[in-house]
Amino acid sequence: MNRRRLEEKLFVGLMMxxxxxxxxxLALILGTVVWRGLxxxxxxxxxxxxQGGYYLGGEGGILNAIIGSLCLAGxxxxxxxxxxxxxxxxxxxxxxxxxxxxxRSKGTGLLRRVDHREVVRLALDVLWGIPSIVYGAVGFIVxxxxxxRASLLGGIIALALLELPIMVRGMDEAIAMVPAxxxxxxxxxxxxxxxxxxxxxxxxxxxGLVTAMLLAFGRGIGDAASVLFTAGYTDRLPxxxxxxxxxxxxAVFFQLATPFPNVxxxxxxxxxVLTAIVLLLSLTSRYLASRLARYAVS
Amino acid sequence: xxTTFGSTDKPSTQQSAQAGSLAPVARGGxxxxxxxxxxxxxxxxxxxxxxxxxxxxRCVGLLALAATxxxxxxxxxxxxxxxxxxxxxxxxxxxxxxxxxxxxxxFGFLPFIMGTIWVTGIAMIIAVPPSLLTAIYLAEYASPxxxxxxxxxxxxxxxxxSVIYGIWGVLAIVPLVQHVLAPALNRSLxxxxxxxxxxxxxxxxxxxxxxxxxxxxxxIISLAExxxxxxxxxxxxxxxxxxxxxxxxxxxxxxxxALPGIxxxxxxxxxxxxxxxxxxxxxxxxxxxxxxxLFDAAYPLTALIANNYGxxxxxxxYxxxxxxxxxVLLLVVLVFNVASxxxxxxxxxxx
Numbered sequence: 012m013n014r015r016r017l018e019e020k021l022f023v024g025l026m027m028x029x030x031x032x033x034x035x036x037l038a039l040i041l042g043t044v045v046w047r048g049l050x051x052x053x054x055x056x057x058x059x060x061x062q063g064g065y066y067l068g069g070e071g072g073i074l075n076a077i078i079g080s081l082c083l084a085g086x087x088x089x090x091x092x093x094x095x096x097x098x099x100x101x102x103x104x105x106x107x108x109x110x111x112x113x114x115r116s117k118g119t120g121l122l123r124r125v126d127h128r129e130v131v132r133l134a135l136d137v138l139w140g141i142p143s144i145v146y147g148a149v150g151f152i153v154x155x156x157x158x159x160r161a162s163l164l165g166g167i168i169a170l171a172l173l174e175l176p177i178m179v180r181g182m183d184e185a186i187a188m189v190p191a192x193x194x195x196x197x198x199x200x201x202x203x204x205x206x207x208x209x210x211x212x213x214x215x216x217x218x219g220l221v222t223a224m225l226l227a228f229g230r231g232i233g234d235a236a237s238v239l240f241t242a243g244y245t246d247r248l249p250x251x252x253x254x255x256x257x258x259x260x261x262a263v264f265f266q267l268a269t270p271f272p273n274v275x276x277x278x279x280x281x282x283x284v285l286t287a288i289v290l291l292l293s294l295t296s297r298y299l300a301s302r303l304a305r306y307a308v309s
Numbered sequence: 310x311x312t313t314f315g316s317t318d319k320p321s322t323q324q325s326a327q328a329g330s331l332a333p334v335a336r337g338g339x340x341x342x343x344x345x346x347x348x349x350x351x352x353x354x355x356x357x358x359x360x361x362x363x364x365x366x367r368c369v370g371l372l373a374l375a376a377t378x379x380x381x382x383x384x385x386x387x388x389x390x391x392x393x394x395x396x397x398x399x400x401x402x403x404x405x406x407x408x409x410x411x412x413x414x415x416f417g418f419l420p421f422i423m424g425t426i427w428v429t430g431i432a433m434i435i436a437v438p439p440s441l442l443t444a445i446y447l448a449e450y451a452s453p454x455x456x457x458x459x460x461x462x463x464x465x466x467x468x469x470x471s472v473i474y475g476i477w478g479v480l481a482i483v484p485l486v487q488h489v490l491a492p493a494l495n496r497s498l499x500x501x502x503x504x505x506x507x508x509x510x511x512x513x514x515x516x517x518x519x520x521x522x523x524x525x526x527x528x529i530i531s532l533a534e535x536x537x538x539x540x541x542x543x544x545x546x547x548x549x550x551x552x553x554x555x556x557x558x559x560x561x562x563x564x565x566x567a568l569p570g571i572x573x574x575x576x577x578x579x580x581x582x583x584x585x586x587x588x589x590x591x592x593x594x595x596x597x598x599x600x601x602x603l604f605d606a607a608y609p610l611t612a613l614i615a616n617n618y619g620x621x622x623x624x625x626x627y628x629x630x631x632x633x634x635x636x637v638l639l640l641v642v643l644v645f646n647v648a649s650x651x652x653x654x655x656x657x658x659x660x
Contacts, residue, residue, distance in 0.1 A: 097372045233473070
């Protein structure tokens with residue numbers, strides 16, 4: 012009797028300790044970034060591009076990286092949105108097998124039995140787990156095929172591939188939460204699936220879609236491995252799709268790699284800016300989700 | 310979406326009543342919904358609502374197909390790019406040789422593979438017990454208020470970019486290993502080669518493992534909690550009714566029942582750690598050697614690719630070698646992911 016109670020207490024204690032460990036590491040990470048980054052952060056860092064000799068300790072800031080990251084992640088999110096919204100609609104609206112969709116009466120074997128939606132979902136889950144450096148390598152290969160050099164467009168391609176599974180998954184779950192009665196009412200009134208998706212479901216799932224987009228944006232802005240090959244790096248602000256573009260994670264990485272302590276300080280400041288952006292996105296998506304929910308019929 | 314509610318299309322009944330040629334005609338035998346419906350061509354039909362719906366259906370299906378084929382396409386692309394080295398060198402030499410001299414076209418991946426395995430292994434050993442315990446706590450013991458509070462925190466941890474983890478590793482973990490862990494463990498357990506440290510700089514597989522472990526926490530915690538809440542409540546109640554304590558219920562009933570799901574979750578965490586690049590390369594020392602101790606530096610596959618992409622186009626076969634490394638990474642991650650996702654799906658759906 013005593014032994015059981017003791018074991019229970021022991022493990023509950025261990026559980027609390029583990030939970031504290033996890034929370035503590037989060038606090039430690041954020042704390043370290045803020046503590047080391049805040050002293051080095053000033054207005055010049057945020058509003059200037061690197062002037063001559065920046066990486067040796069000269070003047071300038073990381074504006075090129077901030078704008079570059081926003082362009083990269085923004086472009087990639089738009090590109091991924093164009094592809095993932097249809098896929099999400101496929102999964103939830105279009106691929107229900109119902110009359111009078113033209114169903115082939117032949118093919119009763121594997122093609123008929125397998126649930127196409129589950130195959131697509133499995134493929135998307137697998138895509139979600141692929142490391143970002145592989146997406147960078149693939150983006151690089153695609154760029155070589157298209158004849159591009161390291162550029163904003165290349166970075167957008169690689170990041171869009173990375174963001175696709177995240178966005179589809181988010182949208183899939185958002186559309187799943189639409190009450191079935193709403194969809195059925197729309198179909199009952201004679202709307203086609205396209206009209207239902209665009210006029211009814213889209214308005215309902217707007218909070219969820221925006222959340223999915225912001226989530227994907229946050230992932231894309233923080234990723235370094237996929238833009239390493241494909242976007243290059245530059246000191247200038249992004250001016251065209253076909254020229255290299257700087258990004259915040261790479262700015263942090265390259266500045267940290269220099270032997271000068273004051274440039275390393277700037278790396279911490281850049282890391283703080285990146286963390287602040289990601290945190291802001293996270294909070295905004297939660298706020299928007301609750302705010303936009305008032306347009307939805309509950 | 311600037312669609313108006315006042316549609317200019319005539320309702321379909323009027324359409325088919327007016328021009329009888331627009332009525333769908335059944336072809337082939339069978340019931341009405343099994344037949345292929347053919348509508349004769351007309352501009353009014355093409356621009357009509359049904360046509361738009363049909364076109365949308367085709368587009369949407371095509372995109373879904375493209376997404377499904379994306380993973381095989383990635384494999385194929387990497388295979389094509391790494392074919393020069395895969396055909397030029399025997400596979401055994403590539404995997405098991407330790408000499409890495411790109412200039413002389415000698416590529417032995419073993420140190421890098423071992424580096425990846427060491428770092429990932431250490432990360433899993435460090436990460437799995439605390440995350441499973443946290444997940445058990447969240448699933449079984451925590452009040453709903455704590456659970457709703459914990460979700461944002463775990464999501465936050467998952468959302469932190471990997472560069473930030475790398476910076477934290479460089480600022481906090483590397484000095485920790487160098488000044489605290491290495492001397493302490495060397496003094497006490499240094500007779501074991503695993504714990505031997507000679508002037509450790511802190512940049513080691515241990516540092517990489519710790520950073521990776523924290524990166525893997527959120528995945529394991531959130532998925533394991535899902536798996537455990539999917540265990541039917543009736544089982545827990547039966548166990549408690551028989552007089553077991555809560556922990557006994559968890560240990561003997563819930564965990565045993567959830568074991569396939571938990572294994573799948575751990576494997577997913579493993580594949581996440583396997584593929585992590587930036588955070589690891591900032592703390593692991595990037596020395597091309599097979600690590601023998603926790604405090605040795607190493608050079609994981611991902612760091613290899615990331616560090617050398619700049620020179621890879623200028624040396625023959627180097628780019629093929631790096632693409633082959635990426636291919637290995639991809640195949641390992643794919644196999645683990647597909648297997649564990651299938652198990653998880655079956656598990657979460659059937660309960």
